[in-house]
Amino acid sequence: MEKKLHSPNxxxxxxxxLLGLIVYPTTREVAEEHIAELELLADTAGADTVHRVIQALARPDGASYVGKGKVEEVKALIEEDESINLVIVDDDLSPVQLRNLERELEVKVVDRxxxxxxxxxxxxxxxxxxxQVELAQLLYLMPRLTRMWTHLSKQYGGIGTKGPGETQIETDRRIIKTRISHLREKLTKxxxxxxxxxxGRTEMFRxxxxGxxxxxxxxxxxxxxxxxxxxAEDRLFATLDTTVRQVELKPGRTILLSDTVGFIRKLPSHLLAGFHSTLAEAREADLLLHVVDISSASVLEQIAVVEETLKEIEAGELPVLMVFNKIDLVEPTNDKLRALIDRYPxxxxxxxxxxxGVHALREKIAMRVEETYGERIVRIPISHWHHVAKLHExxxxxxxxxxxxxxxxxFRFSPKMGDYVEKTLAAAKAEVVEEMPEVSDVE
Structure with a gap:
């Protein structure tokens, strides 16, 4: 069969x-959902899915990911349709698996x-x-720097070849390591x-x-x-950069709200490493809003993926408020929705x-903010009462x-303002008391 080459147009x-595996205890239903997600990823990257191929195996084949018979089946599909120029695998491939599949199928192979x-x-x-993306790509390419990559980079374009580019792939490990070091220094800054x-904004609840x-x-x-x-866009990974905005929940209750990159099943570890600075907004938050697509067939798995990823970025212990989104796409009596609300009361x-429901969410967030507040009663000499004007800030x-x-x-106060409050109270010669006296307000 003549090798199918194409220019990066x-x-x-x-x-x-699309090529995937059913490995116990994964069921075919779940595997089909995984392949459906892979198809969305492929579409986002610019590829149309012609066929889905799934095989049940005890474990991935060390040489070719799927068994020899399944490789032949995929090869036959490619021979029948000359327009097929790409195979996308729903797992990460070793350099050996990738090389063997491309040699057998004679088209470009891209792993997840x-x-x-x-x-x-x-x-x-x-x-x-x-x-961050360039760093992640170079970390991904490092163990795959063989002559095969140089060979393929000259033949193939399109999906799987964006980013560092041909010249980077052709350089030796020493040069790429230097580049990785430079990128890490840049991201550290x-x-x-x-x-x-x-x-500079620590006084605000973050x-x-x-999700x-x-x-x-x-x-x-x-x-x-x-x-x-x-x-906002109805596509995967529409947001890569962190956005931070002030949001007034109600008078006197303003928070800093940040939106960052979404998580996904089998998110490459290189990306988590590369996006360390972006994900810091989540790690440093006072409250995480875990937004869940309640209409998804894989909602439980998606919740688990997010929870596991939060642990990986050292945000697993932070307070979380579950937000079940897209309820307009499910029936109010939906068993899955009711079960999740019972699970997360x-x-x-x-x-x-x-x-x-967004107004109720605002109220819930405000309640979570107020739960962190401290409350105190103090007695201040009249001669020092002028400090209270400053305290009101x-x-x-x-x-x-x-x-x-x-x-x-x-009064009530945010723990974030504790240092300011304590310094002002000290200047005012304030004394903490148990309760307000039963005297008339003379103001």
Whole structure:
């Protein structure tokens, strides 16, 4: 069979066969859902799926991922349809598996990590995102730097070849290691800048949106902001850069809300490493809003993927509020929805697209903020009462009373403002008391 080569024309969609495995205890139903997700990824990357091929095996074949008979089946499909120029595998392949499959099938083969990295490369817009993607791609390429890559980079374009490019792939390991070191230094500087920015706004309660890709995080952020300010699109990985905005939940309750990259099953470890600075917004949050697409057939698996990824980025112990999104796409009596609400009784069900339930979500977030507040009653000498004017910048006064010598102040305050409050109270010669006195308010 003549090898199918093509030029990297971004305007021409590739035609692909998707290849996956059913490995115990995975069921065929779940495997079909995984392949359906892979088809969405392929579509996002610019490929049309022609065939789906799934094989049940005890474990992936070490030489060719699938068995010899299945390789022959895929080869026959390619021979029958000359337009097929790509095979996408729903797992990561070893260099040996990749080389063997491409030699047997004589078309380009891209594994799951390569596909996701390709999508990220095409979606990266900011300097930070492009730097993070390049780092992730180079980490992915390092163990695959053989003559095979040089050979393929000259023949193939399209999916799986965006990013560092041919010249980077052709360089030796020493040069690429130097580039990786440079990119890491660059990202360290970016992260330092981000940390400085975060310290400048530590007095505000920080909420971060997390969730499976395409769960509706950006749409929800726009709804909470009250403007169409954040890019929201019904596609996988529409958001790569972190967006941070102030949101007033109600008078006197303003938070910092951040939206960041979505998670996905088998998210390449290189991406988690590369996007360390972006994911810092989630790690540093006071509350995570875990946005869930309740209409997804794989909702439980997607929840588990997000929870596991949060552990991987050291955010697994943070407070979480479950937000079941897209309830407009399911019936109110939906058993899955009812079961999840029972499982997460403190959750909120919403539709970010229609605004349904978003007010209740605002109230729930405000409640979570207030739960962190401290409450105190202090007695302040009248001669030092002028300090209270400054104190009002950082507290929520609840009650004031006076006697001949002192003023009494009952107030709430955020722990983030604790240092400011304590310094001002010390300057005011304040004394903590158990309760407000039963005297008339003379103000």
């Amino acid at each position: 971004p305007n021409v969609r590739e035609r692909a066969i 990590s390569g596909l996701i990295l390709d999508i990220f490369a095409s979606r990266a817009r900011s300097r930070e995102a492009r730097t 970016i992260e330092t800048q981000r940390e400085t920015q975060r310290k 909420v971060s949106l997390v 499976y890709t395409n769960a509706g995080k950006s749409t929800l952020m726009n709804e909470l902001i009250g403007e169409t300010e954040v890019h 403190d959750s909120v069900a919403i539709s970010a697209a229609t605004g349904l 950082w507290i929520e006064p609840l009650e004031k009373m006076f006697d001949d010598e002192s003023g009494y102040l009952h």
